[in-house]
Amino acid sequence: MTVSTSKHVDYVHSVIRTDALSGIVPSENKIWQSWVRCVRDYGLDPASRREVVVVDNAQLLAVQERMAELLATAKIEMTNLYQQLAGSGFAVLLTDPDGIVLHCVGDPDFTASASKTGILPGAVWTERLQGTNGMGTCLFERRPLVIHRDEHFLARNIGLTCSAVPIVDPHGELLAILDASSQSHLGQQHTLVLVNMSGQTIENRIFLHQFRNSFIVRFHSRPEFVCTLGEGELAVGEDGKVRAANRSALFQLGFHSHEEIEDKSIAEVFNLTLGDLIDQSAKSWSNPLPIHEARHGNRYFAITQRPENMVQVVNPGAVSRVKMRQESARSHPLIQLQDLDHGDGKMAENIHRAKRIIGNDIPVLIYGETGTGKELFARAVHNSSSGGHKPFVAVNCASLPEALIESELFGYKSGAFTGASREGRRGKILQANGGTLFLDEIGDMSLPLQARLLRVLEEREVSPLGAETSVKVDFRLISATHRDLLELIAKGEFREDLYYRLQGIKVSLPPLRSRTDKRNLIRHILASESAAGQPIDIDEEAMRLLENYAWPGNVRQLRNALRAALALRDGERIMARDLPEEITATRQPLSAAATIAQTGDCSRSLNPLESAERAALMEGLARQRWKITHLARELQVSRNTLYRKMKRLDIKDPSK
Secondary structure (H helix, E strand, C coil): CCHHHHHHHHHHHHHHHHHHHHCCCCCCCHHHHHHHHHHHCCCCCCCCCCCCCECCHHHHHHHHHHCHHHHHHHHHHHHHHHHHHCCCCEEEEEECCCCEEEEEEECHHHHHHHHHHCCCCCEECCHHHHCCCHHHHHHHHCCCEEEEHHHCCCHHHCCCEEEEEEEECCCCCEEEEEEEEECCCCCCHHHHHHHHHHHHHHHHHHHHHHCCCCEEEEEECCHHHCCCCCCEEEEECCCCEEEEECHHHHHHHCCCCHHHHCCCEHHHHECCCHHHHHHHHHHCCCCCEEEEECCCCCEEEEEEECCCCCCCCCCHHHHHHHHHHHHHHHHCCCCCHHHHCCCCHHHHHHHHHHHHCCCCCCCEEEECCCCCCHHHHHHHHHHHCCCCCCCEEEEECCCCCHHHHHHHHHCECCCCCCCCCCCCECCHHHHCCCCEEEEECHHHCCHHHHHHHHHHHHHCEECCECCCCCEECCCEEEEEECCCHHHHHHCCCCCHHHHHHHCCEEEECCCHHHCCCHHHHHHHHHHHHCHHHCCCEECHHHHHHHHHCCCCCHHHHHHHHHHHHHHHCCCCEECHHHCCHHHHCCCCCCCHHHHHHHCCCCCCCCCHHHHHHHHHHHHHHHHCCCCHHHHHHHHCCCHHHHHHHHHHCCCCCCCC
């Protein structure tokens, strides 16, 4: 026994003796409580060198088979977590509720040495057998925790630092433990955060898969967090009753257990029936709508996801509403390119260019800041084509880890990896066959995946993971990014050959702050968001505040602000007081530039469109302090174009 291990054994015994004399174990000290359990309940000795218990291969395979659905989801997320920790001497492990390690991925050097201490599939890491440790103590406590080096009970384990979190099923029952272990001398609270996020991702994916044939209400107190890791998820049956909830839903709604919310009517949770939620989601596409919690009136934003099978219906009232909505969708085509034209010159040019290539196999590359409507434009291109009735498949390259996006894009065959679905899975590219594949945030795709995508585009065939043969595919490709791809190419972060394969035509969506059609756009969004699509009146002061605001979040932020105003208004008119605080905080007299533009201080008479264009340019010039280069870059036009516009509209630099 080395000096360090002997000191650890002596220290554990001294702690246990102290507790035995006092008869009190501090309730806030979970490590001490675990050590006492190890001695009093399990009869363990901290100096024990008994071999790690490892189940035989047949038992391990039986457990893995029983938990295949969990493994199929967890393995991908474990790979992603490992890639975030790679090179730091980590192993990522998953155990079943009995503490049996089902899967392990990690740095080769660490896993080779750590396998001697039981970091391997089949090893059993319960407290009863291994003393205080990340996986075993997490199984007992059922909460995220870190066991750092000499906090382990057994002296042979004090070289490890373990960060572990529980994974629960949609009803709160323990499914597994996710753990990241290393030989780090430092505390691992930051690692625990990453492990906890991965565990939550696994839980949410299991929830959505298990209740794929139920209605899913996805919500959050902030609209931008709907359909992200922190969203609340409620599974609702055809009778309108809650069947299950994820942990975020319980936390946000103030419930302490699954039993408190399960079997409640959705109308007892929110201020709407299931039929109302279906109606609102059908009206607003995938945009979260404001709803209020029934007990305390707290506001949330939600979308309602329909069952995959959609075989059964909710109730007679909901049936008629759903049928009416479906008939309405058939009689009123989905959004077309011309529906995006509200009077802005740049958008009109984009729409004209897109229409010219619709009948040809020409890829489209959309540039634009976050929130400018890149996916909406892509959908409009798809819907305006002759194949608008065929699949439109969207993939956000920035929101999926590399290991996950590879399987998402290319799919995998049965048995491609341990825990894979027996039926395999069709990737997004195959799902888009005959229709449109939309790759959002293409600039965030890794170089290895760029190479695979380029091959698919060149050969028009895809090879699922684990497959020996390729499948022919035919789809329209639309990509989008907010990043400068040429700059990424110069840095070696994006393939130049892929760039020229993606850019058949380039579409640059203007930021909302530079659009000249804000007034028309505001009225259009209000009509689409209001009940039955009826136009809502808006006070002129409120309209002016909306027009003059800088909109860093672009159209997405505008839509959310208008939704909030619709929910807060007292009558049939939106007033300035109904707008979010960040918008009303800008309330001030018109700037001198805007005043000049609006009063028509010009050597010739301008028509209304020219006046609006002149006002927008004057505001932009004032904002950029008359730096032509800066404004040209903001508007994504050349300086010569800007000078010509200024001359045509009789705009002169006051400093000259």
